Amino acid sequence: MTDRFDVAVIGGGMVGSAIALGCARLGARTALLDEGDVALRAARGNFGLIWSQGKGDGMPAYAAWTRESLRRWDCFAESLCAAAGCDIGYRRSGGLIFALGEEEWAQRQEDVRRLHNQEGGPSTPVRLLDRRALEELLPGTPLGPRVFGASLAPEDGHVNPLLLLRGMHTAFRALGGEHRPGPAVTAVRPGFTVCRGEERIAADRVVIAAGLGTPKLAAMLGMQVSVHPVRGQNIVTERLPPLLPLPASAIRQTAEGVVQIGVSYEENVWETATTVTELARMAARAVQVLPPLACARVVRAWGALRPMTPDRYPIYAQSRVNPGAYVAVCHSGVTLAAAHAGPLAEGILSGRLPDSVAAFRPERFLADAA
Amino acid sequence: MLTRPERGSITILFEGAPLPARPGESVASALLAAGILAFRTTALSGAPRGPFCLMGACFDCLAVVDGISGVQSCLVPVREGMRIERQRGCGDLPGEAAA
Amino acid sequence: MTVDLAIIGAGPAGLAAATEARALGLSVLLLDENPGPGGRIWQAIETRPAKDAADRAALAAVRAFRASGAEARFGATVWCVEPEGRVFWSEGGRAHVAKAEQILIATGAIERPLPIPGWTLPGVMTVGAAQIALKTGGLVPSDQVWLAGQGPLLLLYAVQALAASGRIAGVLDLAPRGAFRRALAHLPRALRAPSYLGRGIAWRLALRRAGIPWIRASRLRAEGEGRLERIRFVAAGEEHVRPAQILLLHDGVVPSVQMTRALGCAHCWDESLRCWTPKTDPWGRSSLPRIVIAGDGAGIGGAAVAALSGRIAALGIAEALGRLGAATRDSAAAPLIAARARHLAVRPFLNALFAPLPVEPEDDTILCRCEEVTAGRVREAVALGCLGANQLKAFTRAGMGPCQGRMCAAAVAAVIAAARGVPEREIEPYRLRFPTKPLTLGELAALYDEAEPAALQAT
Numbered sequence: 038m039t040d041r042f043d044v045a046v047i048g049g050g051m052v053g054s055a056i057a058l059g060c061a062r063l064g065a066r067t068a069l070l071d072e073g074d075v076a077l078r079a080a081r082g083n084f085g086l087i088w089s090q091g092k093g094d095g096m097p098a099y100a101a102w103t104r105e106s107l108r109r110w111d112c113f114a115e116s117l118c119a120a121a122g123c124d125i126g127y128r129r130s131g132g133l134i135f136a137l138g139e140e141e142w143a144q145r146q147e148d149v150r151r152l153h154n155q156e157g158g159p160s161t162p163v164r165l166l167d168r169r170a171l172e173e174l175l176p177g178t179p180l181g182p183r184v185f186g187a188s189l190a191p192e193d194g195h196v197n198p199l200l201l202l203r204g205m206h207t208a209f210r211a212l213g214g215e216h217r218p219g220p221a222v223t224a225v226r227p228g229f230t231v232c233r234g235e236e237r238i239a240a241d242r243v244v245i246a247a248g249l250g251t252p253k254l255a256a257m258l259g260m261q262v263s264v265h266p267v268r269g270q271n272i273v274t275e276r277l278p279p280l281l282p283l284p285a286s287a288i289r290q291t292a293e294g295v296v297q298i299g300v301s302y303e304e305n306v307w308e309t310a311t312t313v314t315e316l317a318r319m320a321a322r323a324v325q326v327l328p329p330l331a332c333a334r335v336v337r338a339w340g341a342l343r344p345m346t347p348d349r350y351p352i353y354a355q356s357r358v359n360p361g362a363y364v365a366v367c368h369s370g371v372t373l374a375a376a377h378a379g380p381l382a383e384g385i386l387s388g389r390l391p392d393s394v395a396a397f398r399p400e401r402f403l404a405d406a407a
Numbered sequence: 408m409l410t411r412p413e414r415g416s417i418t419i420l421f422e423g424a425p426l427p428a429r430p431g432e433s434v435a436s437a438l439l440a441a442g443i444l445a446f447r448t449t450a451l452s453g454a455p456r457g458p459f460c461l462m463g464a465c466f467d468c469l470a471v472v473d474g475i476s477g478v479q480s481c482l483v484p485v486r487e488g489m490r491i492e493r494q495r496g497c498g499d500l501p502g503e504a505a506a
Numbered sequence: 507m508t509v510d511l512a513i514i515g516a517g518p519a520g521l522a523a524a525t526e527a528r529a530l531g532l533s534v535l536l537l538d539e540n541p542g543p544g545g546r547i548w549q550a551i552e553t554r555p556a557k558d559a560a561d562r563a564a565l566a567a568v569r570a571f572r573a574s575g576a577e578a579r580f581g582a583t584v585w586c587v588e589p590e591g592r593v594f595w596s597e598g599g600r601a602h603v604a605k606a607e608q609i610l611i612a613t614g615a616i617e618r619p620l621p622i623p624g625w626t627l628p629g630v631m632t633v634g635a636a637q638i639a640l641k642t643g644g645l646v647p648s649d650q651v652w653l654a655g656q657g658p659l660l661l662l663y664a665v666q667a668l669a670a671s672g673r674i675a676g677v678l679d680l681a682p683r684g685a686f687r688r689a690l691a692h693l694p695r696a697l698r699a700p701s702y703l704g705r706g707i708a709w710r711l712a713l714r715r716a717g718i719p720w721i722r723a724s725r726l727r728a729e730g731e732g733r734l735e736r737i738r739f740v741a742a743g744e745e746h747v748r749p750a751q752i753l754l755l756h757d758g759v760v761p762s763v764q765m766t767r768a769l770g771c772a773h774c775w776d777e778s779l780r781c782w783t784p785k786t787d788p789w790g791r792s793s794l795p796r797i798v799i800a801g802d803g804a805g806i807g808g809a810a811v812a813a814l815s816g817r818i819a820a821l822g823i824a825e826a827l828g829r830l831g832a833a834t835r836d837s838a839a840a841p842l843i844a845a846r847a848r849h850l851a852v853r854p855f856l857n858a859l860f861a862p863l864p865v866e867p868e869d870d871t872i873l874c875r876c877e878e879v880t881a882g883r884v885r886e887a888v889a890l891g892c893l894g895a896n897q898l899k900a901f902t903r904a905g906m907g908p909c910q911g912r913m914c915a916a917a918v919a920a921v922i923a924a925a926r927g928v929p930e931r932e933i934e935p936y937r938l939r940f941p942t943k944p945l946t947l948g949e950l951a952a953l954y955d956e957a958e959p960a961a962l963q964a965t
Contacts (some may be wrong), residue, residue, distance in 0.1 A: 054639055113786075128786075135699045141630040142647075168510040199899055199900040200900070202900050203890075203901055205679040205888075207890065207893065216891055217744075218891055218893050223836060270633060274947065275477055275497070275908060275944070276450045276496075276497035277497055277500060278497060278498075278499060278500060278706075280500070291807075292495055292748060294450065295902070307941060309937075309939070310768075310770065310939060311939045311940050311941075312588075312938075313586055313588070313592070313594055313603075313940070313950075316941075316948050316950055317953040317954035318954050319953035320948075320950035320951040320954065321950075322949050323947060323951075324951045328502045330500075330947045331476070331946060331947055331948030331951065332500050332501055332946055332947075332948060333500060333946060333947050334477060334908075334945065334946050334947075335941065335944055335945055335946070335947060336906075336907070336908045336910075337906070337910060337941075338939055338940065338941060339937070339939045340939065369527065371456070408646065408647075408648050408649055408650070408651070408751050408752060409636065409639055409645040409646065409647055409648070409651070409752060409834050410646065410648045411643065411645050411646060412644075412671075413644070415943055416833075417699035423630065429643060429644065431541065431550075431553055431642070432643040432644075433642065433643070434641050436638075436639055436642055436643030436645060437643070437644060437928075439639060439643070439644055440643060443628045444733050444734075445628035445732065446628075449878065451877065452877050452878055454878070455540065455625060455627075455628050455733065456628060457628035457629070457733075458631060458635060458692045459626075459630065459632060459635060459875070460617070460631070460632055460634065460635050461584075461631065461633050461635035461636075461638040461639060462546070462634065462635070462638060463635070464616060464909060464913065465909055466876060466907065466908040466909050467626070467710075467875060467910070470872050477880065481638075482539065482583075484541060484635075503679045
């Protein structure tokens with residue numbers, strides 16, 4: 038069966054779904070090819086943070102790109118909720134990075150100042166809060182004695198990542214997009230034809246946003262992309278009374294009342310199993326931040342694989358050999374969703390990626406190697 | 408109802424009221440013997456729930472035991488003087504300041 | 507602590523394996539979350555008087571275990587097993603760890619969920635629950651207690667309850683018509699098995715003699731305000747309503763696969779029981795080198811089969827650890843394997859006679875009890891493109907509660923499969939990871955050693 042689309046997006050996770058949604062919003066006839074339940078699905082592991090703090094430390098272009106996305110997130114959320122008809126748990130009241138102990142607090146202050154002094158500055162303003170200021174910000178939050186302070190990015194926040202993904206799919210379909218869950222895409226050929234089992238999908242443009250599956254498909258269109266897995270483990274507790282009104286980088290309380298604790302960073306692990314070593318480390322830290330959590334029960338834990346590039350920054354590119362073919366891979370699919378659905382999707386349809394992503398071409402890795 | 412002919416030989420407290428219990432049985436069993444079927448209300452809808460599987464798999468028998476919320480009452484053996492209360496919603500965390 | 511063999515579960519399989527392994531010279535650690543040995547079928551066997559030959563045999567097995575020198579920990583809830591051989595459990599509010607060369611999972615079976623409208627009302631329980639209440643609390647049914655469903659356990663409980671002077675208002679047989687006819691083909695083979703059929707018939711006759719109403723019914727609903735007050739069902743073409751205080755449901759048992767799933771063992775689909783079963787070789791060895799499975803958790807077979815499998819598994823493990831030659835292992839195992847096969851001969855008949863009830867819940871019937879997700883919402887999700895149980899988490903919170911799908915996985919899979927029009931075995935089940943039982947963050951945190959993160963605190 039052959040159909041011809043304006044765009045075929047391979048990968049129905051955070052990145053692919055946002056791009057597909059953006060294309061559909063601009064009136065393009067778009068197919069979203071989604072591997073469904075059995076996929077590695079980095080989206081499943083997502084902490085749900087809409088996070089600018091610390092982003093682009095050493096790479097101003099990334100700080101700027103993050104800023105661009107955060108600016109658009111309010112509108113993006115609103116239009117999603119309207120199209121998807123559901124609350125995606127979007128809250129932008131600020132985000133914290135806690136510092137435990139003297140040394141961490143000194144390091145936190147140094148990191149914030151360094152980014153402040155970088156060209157272009159941080160993505161969004163960041164304030165340093167010592168213990169007293171923290172207690173004023175969060176009266177009644179039972180902070181542990183080792184919490185010396187925190188940095189606060191008032192424009193950060195969080196969202197329910199599963200509802201976000203589903204919201205994007207729903208909005209995509211409502212706009213006439215064709216969402217096709219099914220088996221993994223096996224090949225993509227110039228011209229373009231996407232092969233999936235017996236299925237053939239023809240499109241004027243193809244976007245490979247398949248997370249860890251990107252390199253294999255990208256190579257078929259002459260693009261060299263390097264992505265490797267970095268496992269992140271998560272813990273979720275039973276429902277608890279309200280404890281923490283703002284999300285922190287490794288701990289947040291969701292709208293349902295469960296506390297989610299993260300996150301490990303394990304290079305080159307392909308298993309999504311959990312390990313007691315990491316879970317214990319994460320639990321120990323969480324209990325230091327909020328000691329009453331010592332009595333909270335773990336209801337489940339899981340591991341997910343981040344698609345990580347060699348320098349941790351995204352890869353966006355259009356193929357020179359096959360113009361109209363694009364790759365898009367990053368591990369901050371939630372934060373960048375608004376930018377993906379906005380300027381990135383526009384660039385893909387217009388045939389020219391925006392200047393703000395010029396720094397993310399895969400050629401930057403070759404320059405380093407030379 | 409589920410009942411038993413002999414009263415238990417020890418005493419536990421349910422919502423302040425004394426109940427007989429049999430040494431070695433679970434809290435859930437003792438409450439069932441006293442005709443108590445609803446141990447909690449759910450956090451989501453406030454629906455009443457009580458023991459379903461009695462083997463630690465269903466998590467519907469949660470109660471507040473000696474001040475600790477979220478206890479699977481079918482897995483805890485009774486003790487003389489044990490205090491049990493119904494759990495409303497998600498319960499409390501001991502040691503937590505009121506938020 | 508380091509041992510040759512860690513056994514999880516002190517039911518017939520675990521006890522037999524421990525005893526046999528000790529006799530073969532292995533060091534053994536046995537862990538069970540109950541206060542004493544026996545698992546489900548021999549629950550609290552040491553605390554109550556032996557009533558019959560079966561009880562006496564069970565007590566003998568427990569005594570042999572107690573004399574074997576195996577290290578036993580009760581009140582020990584295992585929450586993690588690592589494929590490399592570490593076992594983690596909670597005991598007395600603290601987390602513990604042990605290392606084992608081989609791990610035997612003997613965690614048995616779990617009742618198949620039977621979701622009917624109103625099944626979350628207080629007063630609705632499983633037959634297994636009532637049996638636990640009988641064995642550990644001496645609780646017997648008195649007024650307005652109904653049984654509903656099908657299967658050997660339902661019959662057995664009813665007989666046990668009557669023997670304890672309990673009263674049962676009635677049994678609603680929910681099995682569809684023609685079950686016996688379908689099972690007939692397996693009858694000749696079943697007759698080769700010891701006594702199962704005879705016992706079943708005797709149980710059924712005992713209920714009839716006691717005058718317990720046995721009603722062939724369908725469309726059962728539990729109703730009431732705040733608790734069960736009445737049941738509603740269709741029988742002989744008419745709707746009936748009966749007052750009820752307790753309703754006990756049962757639709758057979760299936761292997762408990764929480765641990766084997768979290769470990770990543772391979773499983774295969776059993777069409778006759780409509781359930782997933784871990785893949786094992788005749789020695790109980792799973793797809794992972796250190797993990798062995800015995801008892802109902804490897805496939806429903808009952809207590810006698812479980813005990814035989816436990817011994818067979820111990821022999822296999824001893825050989826794998828180099829404590830026993832292959833020839834000795836084989837000759838010791840041969841009579842056990844033959845006996846097991848004889849017992850298993852009854853299974854195809856029983857599986858067909860008590861084929862799982864069709865899962866066709868109404869839209870407003872709750873499937874996921876923890877998160878109060880109805881069948882209707884699951885069907886909606888499928889209509890919106892949800893393909894399986896894991897993807898369902900983007901649409902509903904089904905499967906995200908503390909029971910980790912123990913109560914709902916089978917029903918959710920059945921509903922998704924029916925809505926998609928595909929066979930149930932194609933629905934990828936909930937992805938499970940350790941911890942498979944809850945523990946507090948404090949317990950988990952206490953295992954962390956800042957100086958040596960990979961080591962974990964000795965406990």
